[in-house]
Amino acid sequence: xxxxxxxxxxxxxxxxxxxxxxxxxxxxxxxxxxxxxxxxxxxxxxxxxxxxxxxxxxxxxxxxxxxxxxxxxxxxxxxxxxxxxxxxxxxxxxxxxxxxxxxxxxxxxxxxxxxxxxxxxxxxxxxxxxxxxxxxxxxxxxxxxxxxxxxxxxxxxxxxxxxxxxxxxxxxxxxxxxxxxxxxxxxxxxxxxxxxxxxxxxxxxxxxxxxxxxxxxxxxxxxxxxxxxxxxxxxxxxxxxxxxxxxxxxxxxxxxxxxxxxxxxxxxxxxxxxxxxxxxxxxxxxxxxxxxxxxxxxxxxxxxxxxxxxxxxxxxxxxxxxxxxxxxxxxxxxxxxxxxxxxxxxx
Amino acid sequence: xxxxxxxxxxxxxxxxxxxxxxxxxxxxxxxxxxxxxxxxxxxxxxxxxxxxxxxxxxxxxxxxxxxxxxxxxxxxxxxxxxxxxxxxxxxxxxxxxxxxxxxxxxxxxxxxxxxxxxxxxxxxxxxxxxxxxxxxxxxxxxxxxxxxxxxxxxxxxxxxxxxxxxxxxxxxxxxxxxxxxxxxxxxxxxxxxxxxxxxxxxxxxxxxxxxxxxxxxxxxxxxxxxxxxxxxxxxxxxxxxxxxxxxxxxxxxxxxxxxxxxxxxxxxxxxxxxxxxx
Ligand SMILES: [Zn+2]
Numbered sequence: 001x002x003x004x005x006x007x008x009x010x011x012x013x014x015x016x017x018x019x020x021x022x023x024x025x026x027x028x029x030x031x032x033x034x035x036x037x038x039x040x041x042x043x044x045x046x047x048x049x050x051x052x053x054x055x056x057x058x059x060x061x062x063x064x065x066x067x068x069x070x071x072x073x074x075x076x077x078x079x080x081x082x083x084x085x086x087x088x089x090x091x092x093x094x095x096x097x098x099x100x101x102x103x104x105x106x107x108x109x110x111x112x113x114x115x116x117x118x119x120x121x122x123x124x125x126x127x128x129x130x131x132x133x134x135x136x137x138x139x140x141x142x143x144x145x146x147x148x149x150x151x152x153x154x155x156x157x158x159x160x161x162x163x164x165x166x167x168x169x170x171x172x173x174x175x176x177x178x179x180x181x182x183x184x185x186x187x188x189x190x191x192x193x194x195x196x197x198x199x200x201x202x203x204x205x206x207x208x209x210x211x212x213x214x215x216x217x218x219x220x221x222x223x224x225x226x227x228x229x230x231x232x233x234x235x236x237x238x239x240x241x242x243x244x245x246x247x248x249x250x251x252x253x254x255x256x257x258x259x260x261x262x263x264x265x266x267x268x269x270x271x272x273x274x275x276x277x278x279x280x281x282x283x284x285x286x287x288x289x290x291x292x293x294x295x296x297x298x299x300x301x302x303x304x305x306x307x308x309x310x311x312x313x314x315x316x317x318x319x320x321x322x323x324x325x326x327x328x329x330x331x332x333x334x335x336x337x338x339x340x341x342x343x344x345x346x347x
Numbered sequence: 348x349x350x351x352x353x354x355x356x357x358x359x360x361x362x363x364x365x366x367x368x369x370x371x372x373x374x375x376x377x378x379x380x381x382x383x384x385x386x387x388x389x390x391x392x393x394x395x396x397x398x399x400x401x402x403x404x405x406x407x408x409x410x411x412x413x414x415x416x417x418x419x420x421x422x423x424x425x426x427x428x429x430x431x432x433x434x435x436x437x438x439x440x441x442x443x444x445x446x447x448x449x450x451x452x453x454x455x456x457x458x459x460x461x462x463x464x465x466x467x468x469x470x471x472x473x474x475x476x477x478x479x480x481x482x483x484x485x486x487x488x489x490x491x492x493x494x495x496x497x498x499x500x501x502x503x504x505x506x507x508x509x510x511x512x513x514x515x516x517x518x519x520x521x522x523x524x525x526x527x528x529x530x531x532x533x534x535x536x537x538x539x540x541x542x543x544x545x546x547x548x549x550x551x552x553x554x555x556x557x558x559x560x561x562x563x564x565x566x567x568x569x570x571x572x573x574x575x576x577x578x579x580x581x582x583x584x585x586x587x588x589x590x591x592x593x594x595x596x597x598x599x600x601x602x603x604x605x606x607x608x609x610x611x612x613x614x615x616x617x618x619x620x621x622x623x624x625x
Contacts, residue, residue, distance in 0.1 A: 054605065057436065098395075099435075099441065333397050
C-alpha cells in the first residue's frame with residue numbers, strides 16, 4: 001500500500017497555511033501571513049487575523065494543490081487545526097476544511113495544533129523513538145510533553161504557569177521600542193551583548209518553588225525585573241545598553257528552557273528531545289539546547305526555521321500519523337476548542 | 348408557499364442551486380425545497396456543514412451535482428458571516444459550482460415591498476392613484492441586527508417596476524436606530540414636500556426591537572421583524588432571484604467578500620518606551 005496523502009490546514013493565529021504530505025514527503029507548503037497588518041497594533045488583532053483567513057483560505061489551499069501538482073480527489077484525508085488558538089481564526093479554517101471534506105468525501109481530522117509542532121519534526125528527522133520528550137515554545141505556549149505515541153498518547157510534563165516564553169520576549173521588545181514582532185530584534189541584539197551584564201530572574205528554578213515545579217515555567221517575573229532595571233537606569237540618567245539587556249534576557253530564558261528540558265529527558269529516560277513552535281527559531285535557545293544535548297547524550301531535534309513557525313505541514317504530518325495508526329476521523333459536527341488541552345490529539 | 352413565486356426568475360427547473368446564508372443565525376437550503384434554519388449564531392462551526400449535507404441529501408443530490416451556490420454576504424456581525432462565506436467558497440472550489448454572492452438587504456426590501464402590496468390588496472403600486480391623482484410610493488428600509496444597539500440598513504424604492512433590483516436611495520450602512528430614523532424622515536419629508544405620498548416599510552431582524560425609535564419620527568411606518576429568510580422555500584427563491592438579477596456577465600464574475608461595514612475594534616497602542624533610537 002502506498003503512503004497516505006494528507007492535506008493539512010492551519011489557521012490558529014495569523015498564518016493561513018496549507019500543505020500536502022505523502023508519508024514523510026513534503027509535497028507543498030504554502031503560508032500566507034497577516035503579520036504585517038498586526039505590526040502597528042503591537043500584537044495580533046483577532047478580528048483582523050480572522051478576516052485575512054477568510055480571504056486567504058481558498059487561494060492558499062488551491063496553491064498547495066497546484067504546487068504539488070495534485071487535486072482534492074487524490075488525498076486520503078484532510079487535517080485541520082481545531083485548537084488551541086484564536087476562536088474566530090479557528091472557525092474559518094475548520095469551516096472551510098469541513099466544506100472541502102464533505103464536497104470531496106474525505107475523512108477529516110480536527111487536530112491539536114501543538115501536537116502538530118511535534119509531529120512536523122518527523123519530516124526532517126524521521127519517526128519518534130520510544131519516550132520522546134518534546135519542548136513546545138511559542139508566543140502562546142511553553143510546554144514539556146512526553147510522547148508515548150504521537151497518534152494516541154501525549155502527556156503534559158510541565159508548562160508555563162503564566163506567560164509563554166515568546167510572549168515574554170514580545171513584551172520586553174515593546175518595552176525597548178522594537179517593532180512587532182520583537183523576537184527577531186532581541187535575537188539580533190543579543191548576539192552583540194554580554195549575557196551576564198544584568199541579573200534576569202530564572203522562574204521556578206530555585207528553592208521550594210523550583211522543587212515543586214521541576215518542569216514548569218514562569219516568565220512573568222522576567223518582564224517586571226527587566227522593566228524595573230531599565231527604569232532604574234533611566235532615573236540615574238544612564239544610557240540603556242540594549243545589546244546587554246537582550247543578551248541577558250535571551251540567556252536567562254534559554255537557560256531555564258534548556259535546563260528543564262534536559263531534566264525532563266533524564267526523568268523519562270529519554271534520549272531524544274524534539275523542539276517546536278515559533279520561539280524555537282531563537283538562535284540562543286537553539287545553540288543552548290544543542291550544546292546541552294551534546295553534553296548529556298540527548299539527541300536534540302530542532303527543525304529548520306520554516307517548520308518551527310506555524311504552517312500546514314505540521315497539521316498534515318500529524319494527519320499522516322493518525323491515518324497510518326488507523327485512528328477514526330472526527331465526527332462531522334466536531335467543534336473548535338480555543339483552549340484545547342495538550343493531551344488531546346484529535347477531536 | 349411555493350418556490351415558484353419569484354417574479355421574473357430565470358431559474359431552470361433542473362438546475363441545482365444551494366443557498367447558504369449566515370447573516371442571522373443560519374439558513375441553508377436547495378432552491379425549490381424548504382431550508383434548514385438555525386437561530387443560534389454561535390454554532391456555525393458545528394452545524395452549518397452538517398445542515399448543508401442534510402439538505403443536499405434530502406434533495407436526492409450529491410455534492411458534485413451542485414451547479415450554483417448562492418451565499419449571503421451580510422451585512423452582518425463578523426464571525427458567523429465568515430463561517431458561511433468561507434464554507435460556500437470552499438464548496439465552490441471543491442465542486443466546481445458557480446459561486447454568487449448576495450447581500451441580504453436587497454431581497455429583504457423586495458420581500459417587505461411585496462408584503463406591503465399584499466396588505467393593500469394590490470399587486471402593483473402603479474394602478475392605485477390616491478385622491479390627488481398621485482401614486483403612493485413605497486419606501487422599503489431593510490435592516491439587519493448589528494448588535495451593540497446598531498442596525499445595518501439600506502433604503503430602497505420602486506421595486507414594483509423593477510425585476511432587476513430596486514433603486515437604492517442610500518448606501519449600505521450601519522448606524523443607531525434614531526440616526527437611521529432621522530435620515531429616513533428627512534427623505535420622506537422631501538417626497539411629501541413635492542406632494543408625493545409615501546408609505547414607509549421597515550423590515551428585517553431587529554426592526555421590531557426598535558419600533559419606538561421608528562414611531563417617534565415615522566408614526567405611519569409599517570414595521571415587521573420578519574426576515575425574508577424566515578419564509579421557507581420562497582425566501583430561498585427570492586435570494587436566488589436577487590443574486591441572478593445582479594449576476595455579472597464577465598467570466599471572472601464579482602468578488603464574493605463579506606460586507607462587514609464595521610471596522611475591527613483596535614487602537615494603536617502607545618509604545619511604552621523608546622529606548623532604541625533606530
Ligand atoms: Zn504554533
